[in-house]
Amino acid sequence: MVILEANKLYKSYGNRFTKQDVLRGIDLTIEKGEFVSIMGASGSGKTTLLNVLSSIDRVSRGTVVIENTEMTGRKEKNLAEFRKNHLGFIFQEYNLLDTLTVKENILLPLSIVKIPKREALARFESLAEELGILDIADKYPNEISGGQKQRTSAARAFIHEPSIIFADEPTGALDSKSASDLLNKLSELNEKRSATIAMVTHDPVAASYCSRVIFIQDGRIYTQLNKGDQSRQAFFQDIMKTQGVLGGIQNEY
Amino acid sequence: MSINQLIVRNLKKNIKNYYLYVFALVFSIALYFAFVTLQYDPEMDPATGSLRGEAAVRAASVLLIAIVTIFLLYANQLFMKRRSKEFGLFQLIGMTKGRIFRIVSIENFLLYTCSLAVGIFIGFAVSKLITMTLFRITGVESVAELNFSLQAFWQTLLVFAVIYGVISLINYFYLRKQSILSLFQVQTKTEDKVKKVSWFEIGYGILGIVLISAGYYVSGRMFSGDFASINGLFGTMLFILASVILGTYLFYKGSVRWAGHLLRKKKQGYLNVNEVLSLSSVLFRMKSNAFLLTVITTVSALAIGLLSLSYISYYSAEKSAERGVAADFAFTDEETATSFQENLDERQIGYETNQVDVLIFDVNVSNLITNDFEALTFDPTQMTMPVVSAKDTGAVDVAENEVVFTETNDIIKKLTGMKDSGEVVLEGENFNLPLEMTSMSDLSVINSAFSFGLPTAIVSEKTFSQISDGSDPSLQRPYDQHIGVEITDANQIEEANTIFKSLENDQYPQMSKLADERAQKQNMGLAMFIVGFLGLAFLVTSGCVLYFKQMDEGEDEKPSYEILRKLGFTKGDLLRGIQGKQAFNFGIPLLVGLLHSYFVVQSGWFLFGTELWTPMLIVMVIYTLLYSLFGILSFFYYRKLIHRAL
Ligand SMILES: Nc1ncnc2c1ncn2[C@@H]1O[C@H](COP(=O)(O)OP(=O)(O)OP(=O)(O)O)[C@@H](O)[C@H]1O
Ligand SMILES: [Mg+2]
Numbered sequence: 028m029v030i031l032e033a034n035k036l037y038k039s040y041g042n043r044f045t046k047q048d049v050l051r052g053i054d055l056t057i058e059k060g061e062f063v064s065i066m067g068a069s070g071s072g073k074t075t076l077l078n079v080l081s082s083i084d085r086v087s088r089g090t091v092v093i094e095n096t097e098m099t100g101r102k103e104k105n106l107a108e109f110r111k112n113h114l115g116f117i118f119q120e121y122n123l124l125d126t127l128t129v130k131e132n133i134l135l136p137l138s139i140v141k142i143p144k145r146e147a148l149a150r151f152e153s154l155a156e157e158l159g160i161l162d163i164a165d166k167y168p169n170e171i172s173g174g175q176k177q178r179t180s181a182a183r184a185f186i187h188e189p190s191i192i193f194a195d196e197p198t199g200a201l202d203s204k205s206a207s208d209l210l211n212k213l214s215e216l217n218e219k220r221s222a223t224i225a226m227v228t229h230d231p232v233a234a235s236y237c238s239r240v241i242f243i244q245d246g247r248i249y250t251q252l253n254k255g256d257q258s259r260q261a262f263f264q265d266i267m268k269t270q271g272v273l274g275g276i277q278n279e280y
Numbered sequence: 281m282s283i284n285q286l287i288v289r290n291l292k293k294n295i296k297n298y299y300l301y302v303f304a305l306v307f308s309i310a311l312y313f314a315f316v317t318l319q320y321d322p323e324m325d326p327a328t329g330s331l332r333g334e335a336a337v338r339a340a341s342v343l344l345i346a347i348v349t350i351f352l353l354y355a356n357q358l359f360m361k362r363r364s365k366e367f368g369l370f371q372l373i374g375m376t377k378g379r380i381f382r383i384v385s386i387e388n389f390l391l392y393t394c395s396l397a398v399g400i401f402i403g404f405a406v407s408k409l410i411t412m413t414l415f416r417i418t419g420v421e422s423v424a425e426l427n428f429s430l431q432a433f434w435q436t437l438l439v440f441a442v443i444y445g446v447i448s449l450i451n452y453f454y455l456r457k458q459s460i461l462s463l464f465q466v467q468t469k470t471e472d473k474v475k476k477v478s479w480f481e482i483g484y485g486i487l488g489i490v491l492i493s494a495g496y497y498v499s500g501r502m503f504s505g506d507f508a509s510i511n512g513l514f515g516t517m518l519f520i521l522a523s524v525i526l527g528t529y530l531f532y533k534g535s536v537r538w539a540g541h542l543l544r545k546k547k548q549g550y551l552n553v554n555e556v557l558s559l560s561s562v563l564f565r566m567k568s569n570a571f572l573l574t575v576i577t578t579v580s581a582l583a584i585g586l587l588s589l590s591y592i593s594y595y596s597a598e599k600s601a602e603r604g605v606a607a608d609f610a611f612t613d614e615e616t617a618t619s620f621q622e623n624l625d626e627r628q629i630g631y632e633t634n635q636v637d638v639l640i641f642d643v644n645v646s647n648l649i650t651n652d653f654e655a656l657t658f659d660p661t662q663m664t665m666p667v668v669s670a671k672d673t674g675a676v677d678v679a680e681n682e683v684v685f686t687e688t689n690d691i692i693k694k695l696t697g698m699k700d701s702g703e704v705v706l707e708g709e710n711f712n713l714p715l716e717m718t719s720m721s722d723l724s725v726i727n728s729a730f731s732f733g734l735p736t737a738i739v740s741e742k743t744f745s746q747i748s749d750g751s752d753p754s755l756q757r758p759y760d761q762h763i764g765v766e767i768t769d770a771n772q773i774e775e776a777n778t779i780f781k782s783l784e785n786d787q788y789p790q791m792s793k794l795a796d797e798r799a800q801k802q803n804m805g806l807a808m809f810i811v812g813f814l815g816l817a818f819l820v821t822s823g824c825v826l827y828f829k830q831m832d833e834g835e836d837e838k839p840s841y842e843i844l845r846k847l848g849f850t851k852g853d854l855l856r857g858i859q860g861k862q863a864f865n866f867g868i869p870l871l872v873g874l875l876h877s878y879f880v881v882q883s884g885w886f887l888f889g890t891e892l893w894t895p896m897l898i899v900m901v902i903y904t905l906l907y908s909l910f911g912i913l914s915f916f917y918y919r920k921l922i923h924r925a926l
Contacts, residue, residue: 123843
């Protein structure tokens with residue numbers, strides 16, 4: 028079943044004179060329960076794509092349909108309600124609230140789904156334990172490291188068990204151990220709860236956890252790789268190769 | 281890019297912060313200049329001429345300087361904070377702190393110079409407007425013609441030069457203290473590092489409440505005779521002021537923070553969006569909040585107190601004229617009254633007359649008096665009061681062995697604690713007549729030339745005729761009747777008053793309600809004016825400080841709004857949270873300020889007038905409305921911010 032469908036997405040910034048086309052006709056479908064990653068050079072429009080897919084930003088042209096509802100052209104309030112209830116975000120810049128502790132930041136999305144406090148706290152405990160941030164639960168964002176912020180941001184995206192998760196370089200600031208912990212967590216959510224995940228990443232290792240990788244160049248889809256039945260290692264090699272062609276760098280793998 | 285270009289760039293980017301700062305400057309300068317201009321205006325001489333008047337004006341101008349300084353210090357602090365990133369950047373590219381300080385000082389100097397020019401111009405215009413209003417309310421008929429006062433100009437210049445110096449000094453130390461890193465972080469730092477609220481803090485809170493209560497308690501007893509001497513009174517006032525202000529600070533610092541923490545802890549991290557925007561945001565800045573809230577509370581309390589007292593005196597003027605003069609015009613001499621009436625007839629002014637016979641008796645009212653204030657000007661066992669017959673007053677029903685007192689003004693009632701009923705004894709020359717005082721009537725029966733503010737006793741017709749021969753002749757005045765003339769058409773009172781003026785009579789007191797009211801208003805016109813001016817200045821200042829604070833916080837929290845909206849919280853969600861925060865930031869200082877001012881007014885209002893509740897409540901309501909205006913303004917500001925956040 029198709030959960031997300033994007034048709035001919037165009038997005039440009041600036042006014043008539045300073046116009047810059049960032050997305051130039053992207054067609055994309057994501058099946059329910061898929062784990063997709065999006066790769067591409069810096070500035071190629073990955074964050075922009077995630078933003079328009081998740082209705083945080085408006086497209087210039089084209090349509091986005093999520094669960095058979097057209098998102099483009101709906102009222103702002105309507106979209107917000109949808110984000111609040113069905114989407115989870117891990118932003119590139121972490122986007123934590125300075126005035127809240129780590130724990131409060133993480134529990135924030137739960138305040139709108141009416142679940143009992145005990146259950147909420149239990150969910151927090153287990154998530155924080157898994158992501159290794161339990162001992163900084165009472166600290167403020169400006170008192171923790173970049174990687175800790177990133178894990179906090181991830182925990183916030185998971186806690187209300189959304190049906191689609193958008194993750195923008197969720198492992199960018201993490202060491203390989205915490206990165207693989209986080210990716211395993213994503214995979215687990217993907218498999219056990221059949222959450223749909225769209226993740227932007229620069230890291231081929233991270234991308235190799237996915238079932239499909241979409242490469243973006245100059246605002247268009249350059250190519251896609253499907254994992255199919257191959258092993259993660261083989262998929263990883265494929266990704267490396269494509270990335271090499273895309274970036275014009277020769278890899279010695 | 282050269283450093284100069286960088287500076288110009290930054291100036292453009294910070295333009296909004298400059299607007300605010302310049303507004304604060306111009307406002308303060310205009311306010312001060314207007315006040316000083318009025319102070320030196322020769323036209324105000326009839327009002328400020330007296331020695332006491334001058335002292336009052338001086339004291340007021342010192343208070344004004346204090347408020348203006350606090351306001352500018354706050355504006356400067358915000359301004360510096362907003363630009364801290366810029367300073368950090370300058371240092372990062374190799375500018376020395378000394379150089380930055382010089383740039384800031386020169387820039388400030390330019391801002392001050394321009395603001396002085398504009399502010400003085402506005403202040404001049406405003407002072408002219410004020411003189412006109414002042415003459416109107418005091419009823420002085422004169423055209424407000426104001427000259428530009430050089431003296432005022434120099435004084436304003438001097439005061440703001442000093443403030444400039446102080447602010448430069450503060451900026452110097454601020455810049456020296458900050459490292460580059462801390463400059464970059466100024467806006468995201470939590471001020472509330474302590475996670476666990478210590479017993480210490482709870483102690484602070486309790487101490488705060490105790491201090492406030494002590495201040496209230498002492499203020500209630502201030503005029504009850506416990507602090508008899510003037511020095512004692514002055515000391516007491518200082519004590520009250522200090523203990524209430526300190527108490528307020530500790531209350532905010534301790535109790536509010538403690539309550540906030542408790543609430544937050546109870547939530548165990550599970551906050552909803554309302555609490556995120558109100559509770560956590562308030563606690564995040566609790567240290568500066570406590571200080572600022574104290575300033576605002578104090579300033580509000582002072583403003584409400586001052587405005588109430590001034591309005592009490594204005595309001596009472598009307599009332600006491602009404603009490604003092606039982607009719608539009610009152611005579612004690614039949615001849616003058618007759619010629620007044622003839623004049624009225626001539627001009628075809630309709631009127632009604634009422635003649636009342638008045639006897640003076642000593643009355644033992646010691647049963648009614650509950651206070652024994654030393655300053656009582658009369659002996660309660662022998663209160664000399666006028667007695668009239670119920671028949672003459674027309675409106676009151678009095679049984680034979682009863683008596684009704686007219687209500688006296690609130691001062692005497694307050695000082696004596698007079699009861700509403702009880703037994704009194706009428707002491708004639710050779711008899712004592714016990715009577716039952718049954719009630720107080722708010723009727724005004726006779727000319728105050730008889731009563732001097734004390735109540736008048738109304739007895740039944742029969743009793744009156746019984747005692748009329750037995751009064752002590754030494755107590756009687758040279759006149760024994762009150763002739764009231766009531767003008768039928770209120771529009772003609774003015775005309776009648778001109779006639780009244782032409783009939784002067786030195787021997788027999790006669791009164792005109794209109795003239796009396798005017799005289800009273802003129803008398804306290806100056807005091808009212810000073811106090812009213814200060815009160816309004818305080819109101820605007822406290823409103824501005826709060827509004828600035830809200831703008832500053834809003835600016836700091838803009839990223840939060842963006843995040844929350846990205847996560848899917850709607851504008852409505854956020855605005856509801858903002859309302860909670862506004863309720864705290866504006867509501868709490870207003871409530872505490874109202875409470876404080878209530879006690880201030882309660883303790884000394886009777887020195888200013890005779891009416892307490894109506895004028896005080898009117899002032900409180902108006903103050904609340906005006907003050908809420910600032911709350912609404914800042915709410916709109918937030919709405920714009922949130923709207924633009926995504
Ligand atoms: N708000 C904006 N206004 C104007 N231009 C923008 C805006 N946001 C992004 N851009 C431009 O759009 C292009 C794509 O930006 P985007 O953030 O999508 O890149 P990205 O692929 O996420 O890069 P990175 O891997 O570095 O995060 C960039 O050239 C950027 O300059
Ligand atoms: Mg990006």
